[in-house]
Amino acid sequence: MSVQTTQSDKSRRTAGVTFAARLSFEDIRHGYHGRETLRGVSLTAEAGEVLCLLGPSGSGKTTLLRIAAGIEAQSSGRVLLNGRAVAGPDVFVPPEQRGIGLMFQDFALFPHMSVVENVRFGLTAMSAREARAEAMAALERVGLDHYADKFPHVLSGGEQQRVALARALAPRPGVLLMDEPFSGLDSRLKDTIRADTLAILRETRATAVVVTHDAEEAMRMADRIALLRDGKLVQVGTSDDLYRRPGDIFAASFFSEINEFSSVVRNGRVETPLGVADAAGLADGRAVAVAVRLSGVNVSVERGVIPARIVSRRFLGVVELLELAIPGSERPVRARIRADMLPTGLRDARISVDPQDILVFEKDSETPYIGETKIME
Numbered sequence: 001m002s003v004q005t006t007q008s009d010k011s012r013r014t015a016g017v018t019f020a021a022r023l024s025f026e027d028i029r030h031g032y033h034g035r036e037t038l039r040g041v042s043l044t045a046e047a048g049e050v051l052c053l054l055g056p057s058g059s060g061k062t063t064l065l066r067i068a069a070g071i072e073a074q075s076s077g078r079v080l081l082n083g084r085a086v087a088g089p090d091v092f093v094p095p096e097q098r099g100i101g102l103m104f105q106d107f108a109l110f111p112h113m114s115v116v117e118n119v120r121f122g123l124t125a126m127s128a129r130e131a132r133a134e135a136m137a138a139l140e141r142v143g144l145d146h147y148a149d150k151f152p153h154v155l156s157g158g159e160q161q162r163v164a165l166a167r168a169l170a171p172r173p174g175v176l177l178m179d180e181p182f183s184g185l186d187s188r189l190k191d192t193i194r195a196d197t198l199a200i201l202r203e204t205r206a207t208a209v210v211v212t213h214d215a216e217e218a219m220r221m222a223d224r225i226a227l228l229r230d231g232k233l234v235q236v237g238t239s240d241d242l243y244r245r246p247g248d249i250f251a252a253s254f255f256s257e258i259n260e261f262s263s264v265v266r267n268g269r270v271e272t273p274l275g276v277a278d279a280a281g282l283a284d285g286r287a288v289a290v291a292v293r294l295s296g297v298n299v300s301v302e303r304g305v306i307p308a309r310i311v312s313r314r315f316l317g318v319v320e321l322l323e324l325a326i327p328g329s330e331r332p333v334r335a336r337i338r339a340d341m342l343p344t345g346l347r348d349a350r351i352s353v354d355p356q357d358i359l360v361f362e363k364d365s366e367t368p369y370i371g372e373t374k375i376m377e
């Protein structure tokens with residue numbers, strides 16, 4: 001008797017804490033109507049980590065989540081949970097037996113059910129009493145237990161989102177899959193709800209795979225980011241890795257706005273209209289793409305080696321976005337500077353570039369060149 005009391009006390013204290021699982025994709029391929037939309041994706045979300053799947057529309061992010069959930073069966077490759085295949089050539093574990101939680105874009109709650117009934121919806125293996133207790137614990141975790149008997153329509157969008165999170169976490173999934181979970185929220189609410197969600201994921205120690213097309217959102221949430229393009233994995237790493245050491249020009253442009261130039265290596269150097277970058281280690285004659293971050297272009301009245309004419313100036317609050325005509329470039333160069341740094345009405349300015357904001361990539365090559373680059377004046 002006393003043992004039972006201790007166990008139930010313990011389960012109440014730990015309610016909502018999941019036993020995080022490791023989710024692996026092994027060479028996943030998938031297509032619709034003969035067109036391949038996933039082209040050999042291998043990726044692992046480690047137990048307890050928040051992994052963001054980032055990529056433009058149509059890159060295959062949602063399809064990968066649907067395959068992990070078992071809503072869709074891949075054409076080839078395997079999905080493993082803690083090293084055990086749940087989908088592959090000879091095995092297909094149905095979604096409800098995978099211990100995977102889902103929170104998709106339209107996290108719609110059932111309008112005719114109370115908040116607590118919504119949360120206990122997936123807790124079918126328990127008695128009604130246990131399920132309610134578990135649902136209440138999940139609501140407590142998201143700070144909404146006082147709304148238990150209300151109906152969803154009286155809750156704000158952000159509160160509904162938190163109820164949806166409680167619903168997804170209540171069955172204590174080993175992995176939680178979230179597809180653009182914040183896309184429906186107004187931009188001011190988004191930051192708070194995202195931070196709350198992340199705190200809850202950390203508390204429950206859930207493994208989470210979060211789909212987003214917003215690089216900043218991925219950087220705010222992820223332990224690691226997996227960048228996808230056209231059904232292929234471009235790069236996986238921390239936000240620091242992807243921002244500072246992007247694998248190609250696509251990755252660079254996904255993480256910061258860039259000016260892009262094409263050039264050719266000559267004597268270990270690459271000439272661009274914004275200066276000469278060091279490309280030691282690259283063969284002479286090699287075609288390269290050079291990316292210069294907008295924030296790396298310094299504009300001033302008289303400091304800098306490159307003369308520039310201001311073509312347009314857009315005030316964005318904290319920063320200003322400039323377009324500048326410079327010698328050697330047909331297209332204007334863009335710069336993002338702190339607002340009010342330049343006098344109103346200024347036409348002619350000078351430019352200098354920070355070396356760490358110049359990235360040189362080999363063109364048409366799977367292996368990027370990410371060497372030390374420096375501007376030589």
Ligand SMILES: Nc1ncnc2c1ncn2[C@@H]1O[C@H](COP(=O)(O)OP(=O)(O)OP(=O)(O)O)[C@@H](O)[C@H]1O
Binds near residue numbers: 037058062063
């Ligand atoms: N049921 C389907 N039938 C046919 N094509 C599909 C189907 N589902 C997805 N696709 C196609 O597969 C590709 C990948 O789609 P997916 O939804 O996975 O991309 P995504 O990266 O999640 O994009 P988004 O950010 O727009 O949701 C797209 O070209 C899409 O049109």
